[in-house]
Amino acid sequence: MEPREFFSRLWNDYIEITPQAKVIKRLFEKNDGRVINDHVAFRTFAGTPISLEYLEPLILSMGYQRQESYAFKAKKLRAFSFIHSQPELPKIFCSELLTEQLSQKAQGIISTYTQQIKTAPEDLSMFWSGRHWEMPSWQDYSELMAESEYGAWLLALGIRANHFTISVNHLSSTDSLQEVLNRVKAADFAINSVGGEIKGNPGILLEQAATMADRKAFVFAEGEAHEIPTCFYEFALRYPNAKGELYQGFVEANADKIFESTHAEQ
Numbered sequence: 001m002e003p004r005e006f007f008s009r010l011w012n013d014y015i016e017i018t019p020q021a022k023v024i025k026r027l028f029e030k031n032d033g034r035v036i037n038d039h040v041a042f043r044t045f046a047g048t049p050i051s052l053e054y055l056e057p058l059i060l061s062m063g064y065q066r067q068e069s070y071a072f073k074a075k076k077l078r079a080f081s082f083i084h085s086q087p088e089l090p091k092i093f094c095s096e097l098l099t100e101q102l103s104q105k106a107q108g109i110i111s112t113y114t115q116q117i118k119t120a121p122e123d124l125s126m127f128w129s130g131r132h133w134e135m136p137s138w139q140d141y142s143e144l145m146a147e148s149e150y151g152a153w154l155l156a157l158g159i160r161a162n163h164f165t166i167s168v169n170h171l172s173s174t175d176s177l178q179e180v181l182n183r184v185k186a187a188d189f190a191i192n193s194v195g196g197e198i199k200g201n202p203g204i205l206l207e208q209a210a211t212m213a214d215r216k217a218f219v220f221a222e223g224e225a226h227e228i229p230t231c232f233y234e235f236a237l238r239y240p241n242a243k244g245e246l247y248q249g250f251v252e253a254n255a256d257k258i259f260e261s262t263h264a265e266q
Contacts, residue, residue, distance in 0.1 A: 013128035036170035039091035131158030165234040205247035
């Protein structure tokens with residue numbers, strides 16, 4: 001599968017549960033024409049048949065290379081970023097929950113479901129394949145949420161794009177992330193305010209911001225429907241380094257706050 005087809009199919013799955021993204025993209029297309037995607041992100045569980053170790057070869061099969069490794073100790077995550085030799089293709093950020101670092105109770109909840117994984121797709125459709133286990137019980141979801149919001153989100157939603165990202169550098173109408181956010185807020189979308197609406201600064205060569213995730217009702221194992229956060233839309237503005245080249249990496253401190261976009265209590 002060619003990368004462009006991959007991102008097209010990924011986008012179609014993403015907007016099914018993230019309708020805000022379609023609206024926001026159209027908002028910018030009216031003034032800026034084509035909207036360029038800076039990167040997409042995925043979540044998964046370590047130590048399972050869908051771990052980062054399993055997902056990485058699928059990403060590399062599209063001609064990507066591993067770019068950097070990241071650690072989020074408080075959230076018990078690790079992540080890899082990937083970049084393609086064709087600069088117009090989005091970067092990929094893939095993280096995993098280090099389940100062995102969780103409490104025995106949380107590990108038990110996750111294991112109850114990940115043990116149900118029989119066969120996972122051996123091709124790129126893996127990235128929009130959703131859950132490979134039954135919908136969790138509301139009790140399990142809630143108990144895991146108390147320890148790992150990331151884990152609870154993944155338990156309910158499975159493998160899919162957690163967010164797409166508008167590249168502010170490629171907008172023709174503005175080069176200001178704050179102006180981008182003003183337009184998004186004027187359209188009545190909430191912004192992740194953890195650590196401030198804009199995470200990062202020109203000094204670290206990267207500014208990022210994100211909406212709060214959409215919400216959707218899901219029927220949990222007990223048969224009751226509950227509305228939970230799904231996915232969100234991000235915005236990134238990159239700055240040139242000493243060589244005059246736009247910074248292409250990620251910043252752990254920024255990403256740590258972006259993860260909060262799916263938090264129900266924000």
